[in-house]
Amino acid sequence: MENKNTVTAILLAAICSVIFLGTIQSGVVFAKKYTADLSGDNEVPPVSSSASGKAIFRTGLNDTTIKYKLNITGLSDATMAHIHVGKAGQNGEVVLDLMKDSKVNPTKMGLAIRGNVTNSELVGPLQGKTVADLVNEMNTGNAYANIHDAQHPKGVIRGQIEASGSALGNSSGNASPSMNMNASSNSPQ
Numbered sequence: 001m002e003n004k005n006t007v008t009a010i011l012l013a014a015i016c017s018v019i020f021l022g023t024i025q026s027g028v029v030f031a032k033k034y035t036a037d038l039s040g041d042n043e044v045p046p047v048s049s050s051a052s053g054k055a056i057f058r059t060g061l062n063d064t065t066i067k068y069k070l071n072i073t074g075l076s077d078a079t080m081a082h083i084h085v086g087k088a089g090q091n092g093e094v095v096l097d098l099m100k101d102s103k104v105n106p107t108k109m110g111l112a113i114r115g116n117v118t119n120s121e122l123v124g125p126l127q128g129k130t131v132a133d134l135v136n137e138m139n140t141g142n143a144y145a146n147i148h149d150a151q152h153p154k155g156v157i158r159g160q161i162e163a164s165g166s167a168l169g170n171s172s173g174n175a176s177p178s179m180n181m182n183a184s185s186n187s188p189q
Contacts, residue, residue, distance in 0.1 A: 032059045034138050036145045036159030038072070043146075043158045044091050051075035051110070051157050055145040063132040066117040070098065072147060073110040075156065080148040081113055085125060085137050088144070088160045095126040095134060098145070139163065 034057040040049035051074035058067045070081060081099045086092020102115030119130050126133055137143040138161045146155045 031061055032063075032135070033057070033164040034059075034161050035164045036161045038070075038145060038147060038157040038159040040157050042088070042144075042160070043152075043155050044089060047152055047156055049074070049152070049156050051147070051149075053110075053147060053157055053159070055159060055161070057138070057161065059131070059135055063135040064118075064130075066131055066134070068098065068113075068115055068117065070113040070145065070147070071107070071110070072112070072157070073107075075110050075147065075149060076106055077149055078104075078111055078113075078147050079150055079153070082146050082148075083134070083161070084144055084146055085142055086144060087142055092142075092144070093124040095122055095124045095137070095143070097121070097123065 036055040036057075038051075038053035038055060040047035040051065051072060053070055053072040053075075055070045056068065060066065072078065078099070080097070082094045083096040083098065084092040085095050096117060098113055098115060100121065102113050105112045105114075117131055117134070122129055122131070122134060126137075134143065141160065141162065143161045144158055145161060146158045148154070149156045
């Protein structure tokens with residue numbers, strides 16, 4: 001009898017959990033992952049550089065924040081790092097300073113930059129707008145990450161920001177693995 005009650009209680013808890021999760025999911029936009037492969041070839045005009053990099057951006061729930069990490073190799077003296085609005089092959093205006101209020105750490109092969117974005121950090125054409133507006137630019141292929149150094153004040157490496165196809169959750173409530181945004185290794189996760 002006690003075994004039957006335990007099984008019934010477990011089944012009831014499982015059913016309640018499914019109903020609860022189904023209820024809270026409506027209206028919630030799950031976090032998304034975006035990446036950019038940075039290279040001098042992507043600059044406009046192209047720049048000859050041995051530097052390269054990978055930028056990873058994760059949105060917060062409902063696109064209210066973005067957490068980012070840039071791993072740069074072959075370059076340890078970046079002077080600026082930005083997100084610009086602009087299509088591939090075109091230069092655009094700065095909308096976010098990725099080095100302001102971020103953690104910039106040297107690595108064995110270059111540099112790691114980590115930080116968070118909220119509405120107040122947006123500048124240029126997105127000043128006074130929301131992180132969701134920046135995410136919209138990223139979704140439409142109209143945003144790129146750009147790293148500058150003293151020898152290349154207009155940019156040494158650049159990459160178009162694209163959705164990576166993975167998210168922290170989906171409509172079925174299944175979570176995918178999250179990226180370790182605190183690691184300072186040279187290879188992004």
